[in-house]
Each structure stands twice: as structure tokens, then as C-alpha cells.
Amino acid sequence: MRRTPLFSGIIYIILGLLFTYLATQNIQRENGWGLFTVFLIIIATFDLGSGLRMVAFHFKWQKELKNK
Template sequence: MMRSPKFWGAIYLLTGVLFTYLAATSPGSMWSFYTILLMLFAAYNISISFKMFALAGKMKRKDQ
């Protein structure tokens, strides 16, 4: 059974927030490889969540 795009959007948003939190609390400098990698993952997940929420809106308008 397929989950709704809103569900996946929330999951991607939560993982993006988690990666952002981990990057903000990571030891070392702001420009370390680990911090930059975590922020790249966070940016990717948050952008996918926006796409999922937009897809849910398109599907809702299509059904009406």
C-alpha cells in the first residue's frame, strides 16, 4: 500500500531537521567535512519534503 505524499513529506522534513540538529551540535569547526556533509543531506531532505507537499497539493486539486 502506498503512503500519501504528505506522510513522506513529513518524514523527509523530520530527517532534514535531524541532520540540521546533528550538524549544529557536531564538535569541531563549522567548515569540517562532517558538518558540511550533514548540511548537504539536510538540504536535500528538506527540498524533497517541499516537493512532496507540492505533489500532495497537486493531487488534491486533481481529485476535485
């Protein structure tokens, strides 16, 4: 089975949302921002950014395939 950028993008977005959830839970548990929380937010940012970029690429790619 071949993975499309849409599938990979959705997986990255889900992981980004999961890391965001874990970071908010960590903030509430520790009563503030710690190093681990900042690390989780950085990972979530990279995952969400990559996921959105892959989803956008998928739709651009599909549009180009239809024009050929």
C-alpha cells in the same frame, strides 16, 4: 497501507531537520566547519527540498482529484 506523498514529505522534512540539528551540534563540538558537517548540511538540504516538493505535490494532486 499506502503511503501518500504527504506522509513521505513529512518524513523527509523531519529527517532534514534532524540532520540540520546534528550539523549544528557538530559545529559547536568541533569549533568550526569540518567535512562531516558539510556532508550533514548537504544531506539536510536534499531532504528538506524533497520533503517540501512532496508536500506541495500532495496538495496539487488533491486539488486535481477534487476537480474531476
